[in-house]
Amino acid sequence: MTTEPDTQAPLTPSTELSTKYTPAEVEGPLYERWVEAGYFTPDSSSDRPPYSIVIPPPNVTGTLHLGHALDHTLMDALTRRRRMQGYEVLWLPGMDHAGIATQNVVERELAKHEGKSRHDLGREAFVERVWKWKEESGGKITGQMRRLGDGVDWSRSRFTMDEGLSRAVQTIFKRLYDDGLIYRAERIINWCPRCQTALSDIEVEHSDDEGELISIRYGDGENAIVVATTRAETMLGDTAVAVHPDDERYAHLVGTEVELPLTNRRIPIIADEHVDPSFGTGAVKVTPAHDPNDFEIGQRHGLPNITVMDERAVITASGPFFGLDRFEARPAVVAALREDGRIVAEKRPYVHAVGHCSRCDTVVEPRLSLQWFVKVETLAKEAGDAVRDGRVNIHPPELAKRYFDWVDNMHDWCISRQLWWGHRIPVWYSPDGEVRCVGPDEEPPGREWTQDPDVLDTWFSSGLWPFSTLGWPDDTADLRKFYPTSVLVTGYDIIFFWVARMMLFGLYAMDGKQPFDVVALHGLVRDKYGKKMSKSRGNTVDPLDWMDAYGSDALRFMLARGANPGSDQASSEEWVAGARNFCNKLWNATRFALLNGADASAELPSELSPADRWILSRLHTVLAEVDDLYERYEFAKLTDILYHFAWDEVCDWYVELAKPELAAGGAQADTTRAVLGHVLDRLLRVLHPVTPFVTEALWTALTGQESVVIAEWPKADPSRHDPAAEAEIEALQRVVTEVRRFRSDQGLKPTQRVPARLDGLDTAGLAAHSTLIRSLVRLDPPGDEFAPSASVSIGGFAGSAQVDVAVDTSGTIDVAAERRRLEKDLAAAEKERAQNAGKLGNEAFLAKAPDAVVVKVRERLAAAESDLTRLQAQLAALPTA
Known part of the structure; x- marks a missing residue:
C-alpha cells in the first residue's frame, strides 16, 4: 500500500493553500476519506511483514479522557509509521463491557427515570436493557476516536461480549477448569456492600482516611493482653489473639485462652510469624472471616471462621448489635467496651489507608465468600519467564521490576462477580449437587439443572483480548498473521492487572506464544501543576x-x-x-x-x-x-x-x-x-x-x-552528512544572531536599515555570505559619510577569528529617548548588582544558604556586572548633541 514518490506519474502539486489553517474544515473530511479508501484495513493474506496492535478497550460506560487520548496518539503514531515502512498493519479497535461500571450506570438510570431496581425487571429483562443502553451510548467513544484521527480498522472492531469473544471466554474457562486451574472455594475477597459484589484489586481505590485506633484489653490480670484495631465491630468475630513466636513478653500466654469481651466466648492465644512484634503491643486480634491476613493465620492454625456481617455490611452476630450497619455498630461496640472497662487507649483521628469501591466510593469490606478462582502459580511463572527470557520486552526496562514484583508474588485470582451484566460462569449444578462445566460447543444439561448465577470479572474477558479479537479459538488467517501482536501501549498503572493477566492467558492458550512482543508503558496525564486529574479537584479536561x-x-x-x-x-x-x-x-x-x-x-x-x-x-x-x-x-x-x-x-x-x-x-x-x-x-x-x-x-x-x-517512510541518507557545511552555517547563524541582539540593544527596529561595516568575515570563513548576512540583519554598505556610533565584536570562530560590526545610527534613533531607556536599564542593573553583592558579602547568608542558592546569586551578580558594562558602553556611544 506504500508508494515511492520518485516512481510516481508526473506530480500535480497545488499552490492553492488558504492563507490560514483551519483544522475544523480539514480534519473531518480527511479522516472519512482515509477510511473509505481502506488505508487502515489490512490484508491478512499479504506477504508483507505484519505489525499489529490491539487497542486497550475503553469501557463502554463513558468517554475518552486525556489518558486515552495519549494512549491512542502513541498507538496511532506507531502504526502509521509502520504502514509507511511497508508493513501489513492492523490496529484493532474495540470496547470493554465493563461489568460493574456499566451495571451501575444502568441501575442509576433505571432508578432515576422509572423508580425501579434491576430486581423489579428480573435478570433477563435487565440484561436486555443494558444491551440497549450500550447500543445508544457506545457511539460516543467511536466519535472521539475518529476526531482524534485513530487509524484503526473499523471492520474488525470487537466488543468483549460479542458472539466471538463470548465463545472464546467459554472455551478458555472450560480448558482451565478441566486442567484444574479454576476452582471454587471460600476465601477473603474485596466486597462492596453497595454494589453487593466481589471486586478485583483494580476496582479498589485506596485513600488516607481519618478513623480511630482503639486499644482493647482481652482478659484480666496476668493473663490480660491488649490488641488494637481500626474496625472495632469485627472483634465480634475474633477467634484468636496472635503473637510472634519469639516475643518473650507473651511466651507464657501462648497455648492459653482469654475471654473475648462482649461475647461470652473464650479464644486461644497462638504464635504466628506473620505478627510484627515491634508494631503496637505486638499482639493482634485474629478475625479470619473479615481480614485476608487473619484468614491465612486461621488456615494455618485451624481456627473457625465466624462471619458477623452480611452482604450489606449489617451485623448478623446475635446480641445487642444485631441489625446495625457496620458504621453504626462501630461506636456502639466501642461504647460497650468502654462501659465494661476494656478500652485501654483511643486515638482519634487516626489516619490510615482505606479501600473504596472505584465505582461508588463505598468503603470496601474484606469478606469471606464462596467464589471462583484461577490458580495462578504455574501461569504466573510462565508470565515471568516470558519477560526474563526476552520473548517480551518491557519499555522502559526499569519498570520490569514492578512486573516481576507482581507476577512473582501473585495470589489466586477471584474471577466471579455477583452481577447480571457480564459473561455468565458456564457451570451448572444438578439437584443432587453434581457440578458440570459446559464448553461453547456443548449443550447445557437438563432442565432441572441450574446455572451458576455469577458472572466473570471483566478482566477475565479482557485478558483474552490479544487473541480472542483475532478469532481464537478458531485457526483464523488474522490469528496466523497478526499474533503475537507487536506492541502493547498502555499506562504503567495497569501493568499488574491487565498486562499480567493477558500474559497469563496468552501463554496458556497459545502454546507458549506471548500475546505481544513489547510492552511500552507511559505515565499518567496530569494538570499543568503536576496534580492528578479528578472531578473533585475540578481539573479534568474533555479532549474534545x-x-x-x-x-x-x-x-x-x-x-x-x-x-x-x-x-x-x-x-x-x-x-x-x-x-x-x-x-x-x-x-x-x-x-x-x-x-x-x-x-x-x-x-x-x-x-x-x-x-x-x-x-x-x-x-x-x-x-x-x-x-x-x-x-x-x-x-x-x-x-x-x-x-x-x-x-x-x-x-x-x-x-x-x-x-x-x-x-x-x-x-x-x-x-x-x-x-x-x-x-x-x-x-x-x-x-x-x-x-x-x-x-x-x-x-x-x-x-x-x-x-x-x-507514502514511503523517509530514510536517512548517511552520504548527506556534511560537517563542513554545518560548521559554516552555524558560524553564519552566530553572526546573524549576535548582530540582531546588538541591533536590539541599540534600540533599532527590526525592519530599520542602517549603514554598517563588517570586518573579519574572510578570516571567519564567511566572506561568500557577506551579501546574505547584510540582507538578514538589515545592514547597508557604509557610505562616504559613514560615522560609526556603536560596534560589537563576535568571537568563537575557528582559529580565534573575530568578526567586527560597526554601525552608524545617526539620524536613525531618538537619542534623548534612547538615553532615558538606557539610563533606566542601567539603574536596574546597578540595583541588581548591589543586592547580590550584598548577599555574597553577608557571612550569615553564606553560612546558611544551600550551595545551589549561592551559585545562583553569583550568577546573577555576574550577569548584572555584564549588563552594566554593556549599558555604559552604549550610553557612551550615543551622540552628545
Missing part, C-alpha cells in the same frame, strides 16, 4: 474541548511531546495552543514554498550551496535520530527534535536563507526550489504519524500524490 479549540493535531502533538517512557506528564491548554502555533508555522512555510515553486519531485543537483548542504545534512541526521527514538519508544524526545528542526532550522533559518536565492532567480533558485521541496516532503512525512491531518493537507498539496498515509 481542546480539539474543538485548537485542532486534533495540536492535542496529539502536545501529548506526544510530553510522553517520556514510564513517566507522568503535565498538560495545559497553553501547551496545546503552542502546538497549534507549530501547525500554523508548518502551514505558512509550506504555503511559502508552494508560492515560490518548490518542487518535491526534482532531482537534487550535485552542485549545492552551503545552506543547501547544511539543511540536507541536518534533515538526514534528524531522520536517523527519529528512527532510533521510535524503536526505543522515546516519543517526547523524537517529537521535540522534530519540533526544533521544523521551527528553528527549516522555518526560521532555511526559509530565510532561501528567500534571497529565490528572489535572484536563475539556476541557484531552481536548486533552492528542489532542496526546499525535498526537505518539506520528508519533514511532512516524518511528522505525519504524530500530526496526521495538517501533514496530509500540506503533503498532498506539495507533491500532488494520493495520500501521505500510504
